[in-house]
Amino acid sequence: MKYLSNKNxxxxxxxxxxxREKAVIIxxxxxxxxxxxxxxxxxxxxxxxxxxxxxLYDEELNCEPYKKIGxxxxxxxxxxxxxKKALNKISNINKEILDKKLxxxxxxxxxxxxxxxxxxxxxKYKNICxxxxxxxxxxxxxxxxxxxxxxxxxxxCLDYKNVSLISFGIRNISESEIPYLKKNSSxxxxxxxxxxxxxxxxxxxxxxxxxxxxxxxxxxxLDSSIMPATGTPEPGGLLWDETLDIIRIAAKNSKIVxxxxxxxxxxxxxxxxxxLVAKLAYKILSYKFLY
Numbered sequence: 001m002k003y004l005s006n007k008n009x010x011x012x013x014x015x016x017x018x019x020r021e022k023a024v025i026i027x028x029x030x031x032x033x034x035x036x037x038x039x040x041x042x043x044x045x046x047x048x049x050x051x052x053x054x055x056l057y058d059e060e061l062n063c064e065p066y067k068k069i070g071x072x073x074x075x076x077x078x079x080x081x082x083x084k085k086a087l088n089k090i091s092n093i094n095k096e097i098l099d100k101k102l103x104x105x106x107x108x109x110x111x112x113x114x115x116x117x118x119x120x121x122x123x124k125y126k127n128i129c130x131x132x133x134x135x136x137x138x139x140x141x142x143x144x145x146x147x148x149x150x151x152x153x154x155x156x157c158l159d160y161k162n163v164s165l166i167s168f169g170i171r172n173i174s175e176s177e178i179p180y181l182k183k184n185s186s187x188x189x190x191x192x193x194x195x196x197x198x199x200x201x202x203x204x205x206x207x208x209x210x211x212x213x214x215x216x217x218x219x220x221x222l223d224s225s226i227m228p229a230t231g232t233p234e235p236g237g238l239l240w241d242e243t244l245d246i247i248r249i250a251a252k253n254s255k256i257v258x259x260x261x262x263x264x265x266x267x268x269x270x271x272x273x274x275x276l277v278a279k280l281a282y283k284i285l286s287y288k289f290l291y
Contacts, residue, residue, distance in 0.1 A: 001096065002075045009073030011066055011282065012052030021072040023103040023285050028090055030109040032083045039265035040231065043277075044107040046266040048073065051278035058286055065286035083148045087116030094258065095120035103288065105281060108262030110231075111138060112148055114216045115156035117260050121214050122160040125257070129211040130157055131250055132167040133221035133243070135234035137190070139177040150263070153216075158184065166207055168246055169193050169221040169238045193236045201249060208254045215250070215259040215284065219277055229273035230263050240276075244283060251287035259284055 001024070006013040010025040027044030056064045074093070080086045090106060090113055097104040098120050106117050111134070121128050132154060139158075143151035157163050164187040171193035173181075181188060189207055191199050224233035226240065238246075250256060261284075264277050 003072045004075050010048055010051050019070040021070040023071045024097050025073040026106045027076050028106050028109045030079050030086050030113050040110045042266050043264035046274040047107050047278050050274035054279050054282055061290050069289045090116040091119040104258050106260040111150040111153040111218050111262045114153045118214055125212045127162050129213045130165045131213050131215045134218040135172050135220040137170050137173040137177050139180050171236050205249050205253055208250050211254045213254045213256045217261045218263045229267045231265050251291040256288045
């Protein structure tokens with residue numbers, strides 16, 4: 001694996017700072033099946049660029065988490081235009097990272113990356129719980145004739161029988177997805193956005209307790225007032241503090257073994273959205289390793 005220098009990688013850490021990495025950032029700007037707004041291929045480089053402005057000290061955790069984690073960033077590489085080959089590539093990368101006993105965090109790209117990302121996790125662990133933030137259920141069998149569409153990402157993950165699902169923020173689902181949802185209700189739990197004021201996070205704590213967790217975060221799970229820089233923005237979503245509450249509970253009560261953040265479509269001149277995602281990535285890593 002070839003890494004960027006500290007200075008050019010995630011967070012822009014001084015090259016003089018020496019550490020042994022525990023986490024690896026994978027820029028993977030796959031954009032193949034977007035159905036509304038485009039630009040996700042530019043997400044990873046803009047997240048990394050914005051991360052250089054993220055304050056390294058975390059006032060909640062009372063330290064500079066990066067010093068206790070060790071974060072390296074893979075050098076950007078060519079992504080195959082064939083989606084099956086691209087997904088196979090990210091599977092192999094994550095397997096190599098897992099084999100080194102490191103934590104992979106993939107920066108997308110569109111949500112179709114996730115079924116590729118989780119393949120080595122489904123093989124390594126007896127059971128894996130997908131903690132899923134999204135505006136959309138992504139449970140279609142296919143979309144526009146493509147079974148590996150971003151609109152089918154979670155359905156493809158659930159093709160693996162040892163994968164269960166906890167979703168937050170869903171507020172857009174098609175009629176065709178409902179029968180599958182009902183048929184698989186024993187391994188799917190959805191915290192619907194419409195019920196946000198009534199969410200019982202104690203229930204979530206029990207659901208996730210002692211689970212092995214892979215976290216997938218589609219940024220359109222956030223409310224479109226704070227995250228319009230995505231291909232399919234939806235009102236009624238998660239706000240910043242609500243999001244951190246959920247991730248904090250997961251970090252404290254389960255074993256998070258990998259993550260991806262996807263569907264950022266940068267808007268030129270509006271760097272605050274790129275910065276939000278960069279800070280989210282740092283928070284996820286900080287919670288994972290410090291709780």
